[in-house]
Amino acid sequence: MVKEKIKQFWPRVLFFFSVIGPGIIAANADNDAGGISTYSIVGAHFGLKMLWVLLLITFSLAITQEMGVRIGLVTRQGLGGIIREVYGVKWVAFAMLTMLIANLGTMTAEFSGIAASFGIFGISKYLVVPLCALIVWFILYKGSFKTTQKIFLVFSAFYIVYIINGFLVKPDFVEATKALITPTMEWTVPFLITMIAMIGTTITPWGQFFIQSYVVDKGLEMKHFGAERLEVYAGAFITDIVSFFIIISTSYTLYKSGIHITSAADAAQALRPLAGNAAQFLFAFGLFASSMLGAFILPAATGYAMCEAFGWEYGFDTDWKRGKYFYTIILISIFLPAALVLIPKIPLIKVMILSQDVNGMLLPIILIFVMKIINNKSIMGEYTNRWWSNVIAWLTIGGIIGATIILVGASILGINA
Amino acid sequence: MLFVSHLLGADIMDSADMMMGKVSDLICHPNGDKFPSIVGVAYKEKGELRAFDYGAVENMSKGELSLSVRAEKVTPYTIKPSDMLLSRDILDKQIVDLQGTRVVRVNDLRIGIVSGDLKVLGIDVSNRGLLRRLGFDRIPPFSWMKPVFIDWEKVQVVGNSLKLSKISEELVKLHPADLANIVEDLNPHQSHRLVQALEPRVAAEVFGELEPEAKKDVLTSLEGEKLSGIMTHIPVDELVDYLKTLKTNDHRKIMASLSEKKKKTVRQFLKYEDDTAGGLMTMEFIKAGPNFTVTEAREHIRDISEGFRSINFIYVVNDQGLLLGIVSMRALIIFPAAKKLRSIMKKVRTHQTVHVESDIEHIARIMTKYNLHTVAVLGDKKELLGLVTVDDILRHFVPKA
Numbered sequence: 001m002v003k004e005k006i007k008q009f010w011p012r013v014l015f016f017f018s019v020i021g022p023g024i025i026a027a028n029a030d031n032d033a034g035g036i037s038t039y040s041i042v043g044a045h046f047g048l049k050m051l052w053v054l055l056l057i058t059f060s061l062a063i064t065q066e067m068g069v070r071i072g073l074v075t076r077q078g079l080g081g082i083i084r085e086v087y088g089v090k091w092v093a094f095a096m097l098t099m100l101i102a103n104l105g106t107m108t109a110e111f112s113g114i115a116a117s118f119g120i121f122g123i124s125k126y127l128v129v130p131l132c133a134l135i136v137w138f139i140l141y142k143g144s145f146k147t148t149q150k151i152f153l154v155f156s157a158f159y160i161v162y163i164i165n166g167f168l169v170k171p172d173f174v175e176a177t178k179a180l181i182t183p184t185m186e187w188t189v190p191f192l193i194t195m196i197a198m199i200g201t202t203i204t205p206w207g208q209f210f211i212q213s214y215v216v217d218k219g220l221e222m223k224h225f226g227a228e229r230l231e232v233y234a235g236a237f238i239t240d241i242v243s244f245f246i247i248i249s250t251s252y253t254l255y256k257s258g259i260h261i262t263s264a265a266d267a268a269q270a271l272r273p274l275a276g277n278a279a280q281f282l283f284a285f286g287l288f289a290s291s292m293l294g295a296f297i298l299p300a301a302t303g304y305a306m307c308e309a310f311g312w313e314y315g316f317d318t319d320w321k322r323g324k325y326f327y328t329i330i331l332i333s334i335f336l337p338a339a340l341v342l343i344p345k346i347p348l349i350k351v352m353i354l355s356q357d358v359n360g361m362l363l364p365i366i367l368i369f370v371m372k373i374i375n376n377k378s379i380m381g382e383y384t385n386r387w388w389s390n391v392i393a394w395l396t397i398g399g400i401i402g403a404t405i406i407l408v409g410a411s412i413l414g415i416n417a
Numbered sequence: 418m419l420f421v422s423h424l425l426g427a428d429i430m431d432s433a434d435m436m437m438g439k440v441s442d443l444i445c446h447p448n449g450d451k452f453p454s455i456v457g458v459a460y461k462e463k464g465e466l467r468a469f470d471y472g473a474v475e476n477m478s479k480g481e482l483s484l485s486v487r488a489e490k491v492t493p494y495t496i497k498p499s500d501m502l503l504s505r506d507i508l509d510k511q512i513v514d515l516q517g518t519r520v521v522r523v524n525d526l527r528i529g530i531v532s533g534d535l536k537v538l539g540i541d542v543s544n545r546g547l548l549r550r551l552g553f554d555r556i557p558p559f560s561w562m563k564p565v566f567i568d569w570e571k572v573q574v575v576g577n578s579l580k581l582s583k584i585s586e587e588l589v590k591l592h593p594a595d596l597a598n599i600v601e602d603l604n605p606h607q608s609h610r611l612v613q614a615l616e617p618r619v620a621a622e623v624f625g626e627l628e629p630e631a632k633k634d635v636l637t638s639l640e641g642e643k644l645s646g647i648m649t650h651i652p653v654d655e656l657v658d659y660l661k662t663l664k665t666n667d668h669r670k671i672m673a674s675l676s677e678k679k680k681k682t683v684r685q686f687l688k689y690e691d692d693t694a695g696g697l698m699t700m701e702f703i704k705a706g707p708n709f710t711v712t713e714a715r716e717h718i719r720d721i722s723e724g725f726r727s728i729n730f731i732y733v734v735n736d737q738g739l740l741l742g743i744v745s746m747r748a749l750i751i752f753p754a755a756k757k758l759r760s761i762m763k764k765v766r767t768h769q770t771v772h773v774e775s776d777i778e779h780i781a782r783i784m785t786k787y788n789l790h791t792v793a794v795l796g797d798k799k800e801l802l803g804l805v806t807v808d809d810i811l812r813h814f815v816p817k818a
Contacts, residue, residue, distance in 0.1 A: 085510060313521075
C-alpha cells in the first residue's frame with residue numbers, strides 16, 4: 001500500500017513542476033545572489049528613490065522575455081545559433097564573448113553569495129566555496145540537472161518571507177506608490193552604479209539566452225504562444241513584486257536607521273520584523289539557496305549557448321572526447337569564479353553589486369541583437385515587433401547606455417557625493 | 418588553399434580592370450557529384466541581388482575575382498529556387514556529419530579548380546576554419562592548428578529554407594539509434610524535415626529510438642499519409658507503449674492514422690497493464706499449423722518474415738490457436754523437407770509459459786529458471802497471444818539506455 005502511495009505522489013509532484021514554465025523559472029532565478037544583495041542595497045542606501053526604475057524595468061523585462069519566446073518559437077533555435085546563421089562568425093563571437101563575461105561575473109556573484117551566507121555563521125569561505133563548486137560540478141556531471149533545479153527552485157520560494165516581512169515593517173504604501181510613479185534621480189556615482197546594477201540583475205544577458213533555449217528545448221510551438229506570453233508577463237510581474245518587497249523591507253528598516261550594508265549580516269537585519277533573532281538564519285538560507293540555483297543554471301546555460309553558436313557538440317550525454325569544449329566551458333565557468341571569490345579580503349557585497357553592473361552594461365549589446373533579429377521580416381515573417389514593443393525595448397537600451405555614459409562621466413569628474 | 422570565406426566580399430574586376438561589385442554569394446548545383454560545381458557568382462548592384470555565369474571568371478585569389486570580359490558582356494544568371502547559395506544556405510548552418518554521426522556547423526568551405534571547373538572540395542568544420550573567419554588563423558598558435566574537412570558526399574545538408582532535395586545514401590546506412598541522436602541534436606525545423614524525408618520504414622525505426630520528448634515533437638510535425646506510413650511500420654507493442662504516454666489529442670491523431678486491423682489489435686493491447694506479460698509482449702512471431710511440412714514452414718518464413726527483427730522459433734498452434742510446441746530454426750535446417758512440424762516440434766509445457774496477466778518479476782523468474790530468450794504468453798484458454806523477449810525485460814529494468 002505504501003508503495004502505491006509513493007507511486008502516485010511523485011508523478012503528481014513532478015507534474016506540478018512540469019507546468020511551471022520558463023517564464024517563472026527565469027524570473028525566479030533572476031532573484032539570485034546578485035539580485036538579493038542589489039535590491040537590499042537599493043532599499044538600504046537609497047530608500048524608495050529607485051522604485052520608479054523598478055516599475056519601468058518590469059515592463060522592459062516582460063517585453064524582452066516575450067521577444068525571446070517569440071524568436072524561439074519562430075526560428076526553433078537558440079539565440080546563439082540564430083545570431084550565427086544570420087550575422088556570421090564575427091558577430092556571434094562578439095555576442096558570445098559578451099555573454100561569457102557577463103555570466104562569469106554572475107557566477108562570481110553566486111559564489112560570493114554562498115561565501116557570504118556561510119560567513120554569517122563564521123564558517124570560512126575557503127571551506128564552503130570549493131566544496132559547493134565541487135557539488136555543482138558533480139551534480140551537473142553525474143546527477144539529474146532537472147531534479148536539482150526543481151529542489152532549489154522550491155528553496156528559493158523563501159522570497160515569500162520578504163513579502164510578509166514587507167507588511168510587518170508597516171510601510172507607508174501611499175509613499176511607496178508615489179515613489180513608484182515619481183522619477184527621482186541623484187547624479188552621483190553610487191546612485192548610478194546601484195541603478196545600473198538593479199537593471200542588470202533584473203534583465204540579464206543570460207536570461208535572454210535561457211528563455212529562448214528553453215522554448216526550443218521544450219518543443220513549444222506557435223500555438224503555445226498566447227499561453228507562454230501570459231506566463232512570461234506573469235513571471236516578470238511576480239519577480240518584481242518580490243523585488244519591490246525586498247526594497248520596502250530594507251528601506252523601512254536599514255535606510256531608516258541609517259545602516260549601510262557592508263556584509264550579508266547587515267542585509268539580514270531587514271528580516272528582523274518577521275523573524276526576530278532567526279533573521280540571520282533565514283537570510284543566510286535564502287541567499288545560499290538562490291545562489292546555488294544560479295550556480296547550477298549558469299554554467300550549463302553558458303555551455304549550451306556557446307556550443308550551439310560555434311557548432312561544438314554538447315549535452316551531458318556526450319562523452320569527454322566529443323564534448324570537450326562543452327565540459328571545458330562548464331568547468332571554467334564553475335571554477336574560475338569560485339577561485340576569484342577565494343582572493344583574501346575580497347569585498348563580497350561589492351562583488352555581487354559590481355557583477356550586476358557588468359551584466360547591466362553588457363545587456364544593451366545582447367538586446368540590440370535581439371532587436372535586429374525580431375524586426376527582420378525574412379526571419380520573423382508576420383511575427384516582427386509591434387511598435388510599442390520596439391519603443392519600450394529601445395528606451396530600455398537607450399536608458400542603460402545613457403546611464404552608463406553618465407556614470408563614466410561622473411567617475412572621471414570625480415563626483416562622488 | 419582557397420576558401421569561400423576568401424571570395425565572399427572580394428572585388429569583381431572586369432577585363433578592363435573596372436570594379437563591377439563585390440561577391441556576395443556563390444551559386445552551386447547540388448547534383449550529387451562528389452565535388453559540386455560552382456555555376457554562378459552573385460553580387461549586389463544598387464542593393465539588389467544579381468548574378469552572372471561562372472564562365473566569365475578568368476582568375477581568382479584572396480579578395481579578388483577577375484573576369485575575362487567587360488562587365489556589360491557577362492552572361493546574367495537567374496537564380497532558381499533549387500539552386501544552393503553557399504553563403505545563404507550552407508555557411509554557418511548546421512549539417513550532419515555522416516562519418517562522425519554528429520551535427521556540426523559549417524565554418525568554411527574549401528574550393529578549388531578541378532578539370533577547369535571551380536568546385537567545392539570540402540567542408541571545413543574545424544576550429545581553424547572558425548579562426549579563419551575571425552581573421553586570426555595566421556597568428557600562432559592558431560596557425561599550427563590543422564583544418565578538418567568533410568567530403569560533400571559524407572554530409573547531409575539540412576538547411577533552414579532549403580528543401581531537403583535528396584537524402585544521402587550514407588545517411589540511410591546509419592544505425593537507427595545514431596540517426597535518432599542526430600534528429601535530437603538538430604533544431605526542430607531541421608529534424609522535422611529530415612524525418613519527413615526518410616522512407617517510412619527507416620523513419621519508423623528512428624522514431625522508435627527517440628527520447629519521449631523528441632517523439633512528441635516529431636509527432637506533431639507529421640500529418641496524413643506520412644504519419645500513417647510511419648505508423649504502419651512501428652511494431653504493435655512499441656506503439657502501444659507509446660500511446661500510453663500520450664494525451665487524448667495525440668492519442669486520437671495516431672489511432673486515426675492506423676489501419677482498421679492494426680487499430681483493433683492496438684485497442685486490445687491497451688487493456689493490459691504496463692508491467693504484465695500483456696503489456697510487455699510483442700506480436701511479432703511466426704505461427705504455423707502442426708501439419709505444415711518443413712518446406713512449407715521455410716516458405717512461410719520467406720513470405721512473411723520481412724520486417725521482423727529476429728526469428729528464433731516457429732510457434733506451432735492448432736486450429737483453436739492453442740500452443741502445441743515450438744520448432745527452432747536449427748530444426749528447420751537439419752530435418753528433411755517432407756517432415757511434418759508435428760513430429761519435429763518440441764512440446765512446450767505450461768509451466769514454461771506465462772499467463773497474459775503475469776507480472777514482470779514472475780516472467781523474469783521463469784525465463785531465468787528455464788534459460789529462455791523468449792517466453793510464450795498465453796490467454797485464459799491457453800491460446801497463444803504473443804511473446805516476451807529478453808529485450809523487453811531488459812528495457813523494463815534499464816529504461817534509459
